[in-house]
Amino acid sequence: MAVGGFDEEALFDVDPDRMIEAPDCTRGGEHVLWLEAGRRQTKKALALEYLGGEDSAETRLMVDGVAGLTFSGTPGLAEVVSYSGDRAHYAHFSEKRALSTVNLGSQPTEQRDVGPYAVVVDGEAGPPLGVPTGTIPLTLSATGARCVCSMVVNGTERAVIDGQPVESFELATHVLRAQDAFAISASGGRVAFVAKHPSDPKARCVVADGQAGPQFGDIRSLAFSPDGGHLAYEAQVGRGRWVMVRDDEPGAIYKEIGYPVWSPDGQRLAYLVRASRFGHDSVVVDGELHEGAQGAEFSHDSRHVAYRRKDHEGWHIVVDGEAGPAFEEIMDDFSFREGSSDVSYLAKRDGKWHPVIGGVAGSAFDEVGTNIGFSPRGNLVFIGRQDRKSSLVLDGIPGPDLGEVPGFIFSPDGHRVAYCAVRGRHVVFVVDNEPGPEVRALIGPLWMQLAFSPDSSRLAYVGATEDGQHAFVDHEPSAAFDRISNPTFDNDNRPVFAARRHRTICRLTWTPR
Numbered sequence: 001m002a003v004g005g006f007d008e009e010a011l012f013d014v015d016p017d018r019m020i021e022a023p024d025c026t027r028g029g030e031h032v033l034w035l036e037a038g039r040r041q042t043k044k045a046l047a048l049e050y051l052g053g054e055d056s057a058e059t060r061l062m063v064d065g066v067a068g069l070t071f072s073g074t075p076g077l078a079e080v081v082s083y084s085g086d087r088a089h090y091a092h093f094s095e096k097r098a099l100s101t102v103n104l105g106s107q108p109t110e111q112r113d114v115g116p117y118a119v120v121v122d123g124e125a126g127p128p129l130g131v132p133t134g135t136i137p138l139t140l141s142a143t144g145a146r147c148v149c150s151m152v153v154n155g156t157e158r159a160v161i162d163g164q165p166v167e168s169f170e171l172a173t174h175v176l177r178a179q180d181a182f183a184i185s186a187s188g189g190r191v192a193f194v195a196k197h198p199s200d201p202k203a204r205c206v207v208a209d210g211q212a213g214p215q216f217g218d219i220r221s222l223a224f225s226p227d228g229g230h231l232a233y234e235a236q237v238g239r240g241r242w243v244m245v246r247d248d249e250p251g252a253i254y255k256e257i258g259y260p261v262w263s264p265d266g267q268r269l270a271y272l273v274r275a276s277r278f279g280h281d282s283v284v285v286d287g288e289l290h291e292g293a294q295g296a297e298f299s300h301d302s303r304h305v306a307y308r309r310k311d312h313e314g315w316h317i318v319v320d321g322e323a324g325p326a327f328e329e330i331m332d333d334f335s336f337r338e339g340s341s342d343v344s345y346l347a348k349r350d351g352k353w354h355p356v357i358g359g360v361a362g363s364a365f366d367e368v369g370t371n372i373g374f375s376p377r378g379n380l381v382f383i384g385r386q387d388r389k390s391s392l393v394l395d396g397i398p399g400p401d402l403g404e405v406p407g408f409i410f411s412p413d414g415h416r417v418a419y420c421a422v423r424g425r426h427v428v429f430v431v432d433n434e435p436g437p438e439v440r441a442l443i444g445p446l447w448m449q450l451a452f453s454p455d456s457s458r459l460a461y462v463g464a465t466e467d468g469q470h471a472f473v474d475h476e477p478s479a480a481f482d483r484i485s486n487p488t489f490d491n492d493n494r495p496v497f498a499a500r501r502h503r504t505i506c507r508l509t510w511t512p513r
Helices: 043-050
Strands: 004-013 019-025 032-037 058-063 066-072 090-095 099-102 110-113 117-121 147-153 156-161 182-184 191-197 200-208 218-224 231-238 241-246 269-274 281-285 288-290 293-298 305-311 314-319 329-336 343-349 352-357 380-386 389-394 404-410 417-423 426-431 434-440 450-452 459-465 468-473 495-501 504-512
Touching: 019 495, 032 504, 058 090, 066 090, 117 147, 156 191, 182 218, 191 218, 200 218, 200 231, 241 269, 269 293, 281 293, 281 305, 293 329, 305 329, 314 329, 314 343, 343 380, 352 380, 380 404, 389 404, 389 417, 404 450, 417 450, 417 459, 426 459, 434 459, 434 468, 459 495, 468 495, 468 504
Parallel strands: none
Antiparallel strands: 004 504, 019 032, 032 058, 058 066, 090 117, 099 110, 147 156, 182 191, 191 200, 218 231, 231 241, 269 281, 281 288, 293 305, 305 314, 329 343, 343 352, 380 389, 404 417, 417 426, 426 434, 450 459, 459 468, 495 504
16 A cells, blocks of 8 residues: 555636546646536537537637637547657647638538647647648657647648748648658657658658658658667559668568568668568568568567568467477567567467467466557566456466456556456456456546556556545545546656546645655
């Protein structure tokens, strides 16, 4: 049990009938954000809004009690605000709304929003530019150093970086995934995006550091190396002909090609390929083709590489060209152990599933879940079922049978695991195999409602009981609130929540005693 207590600090007064969802906050509760309806949420108004009736009202984004973006409908806060990876920074659009009447020919005229909108980062608005498009979703880099999005500016879709449109290039549209449109390096020092080539609008190129790369028919899957020094992407050089491009240098041509996988040191590159329409999968590692291989993972020190391969004996994990024991089946996911060339994975033999570490098979399980995870140290975690009992299994050791486990998280240092177990309408949060009290789950993914502190010493989560919603730290509950945010942590590793009770939003901080 944690030795400490919760301190409440009243921040803002709100109208609870206008508030949508729970409040949210940046790291340490420095800024509190929430959505507020333009009118009270009566049952009639909500029903009309759900049915698309004319009574549908505008919604406002509130930041530290100040109204920001106003928009129609009722999206979730996650659709409106972007956070940096460390949650120390936030970004959203701010508008200076102008409506333009559009004649649709035989159809009735309609009014369309033409902005212009500005990008707001940590409360500071840039210049009004245009209308966001979503080709590049509003994204902050991991440290909040860079902000990227796409907007129609003066009639042309542009990449907008740190509040400034890149005027020299027009964005390529019709991308299916965000990683097909842009990438930001881990440090935020480099940004790349896909644009129409200046000499041929039908061709595509990658613009990195303001410079256009070679032109291709299509481009997808942009990925910077972990150190940000290299950029790789898939490029089409003809119908059914693809290459992997590393730092503007294309590799060999294949019928199909997969997402680039960088080694931790950023010096080695691997990817899946298929040479022909009916050919088998293979893996290219450092430019060398490994026939029949599937998947590729590098060791923590980047010295070793592993992949799956099937032969007449069965499936193997191959490490640096050396095949391990044969199994009937091997799960797609596998990982190196920290400081070792040993690999952890799940494999089937004689109809049973086994955790395998360094080629040695562990205890058998009748069934395993598809939700497999690896800690930062390479420890294998999965959901195993044996003798009609289901439990979370860490490196082959089952935990208590507490119910269905939809998700789990690891502590930053990789030594601890926490998860949620579902029992009907209730859930139990578990850390180090120690279950907490039975609570009702809040709306949203359960594994987002719990978090370890950056130093791995504390587990915080949220849940509901008969008297309201509570924050929990190492299973110790707070007082009850009407609404409460998912946990964050301040610079001293103290858990912090944003919460509302009646008409007051407060900052809730757990402090060691």
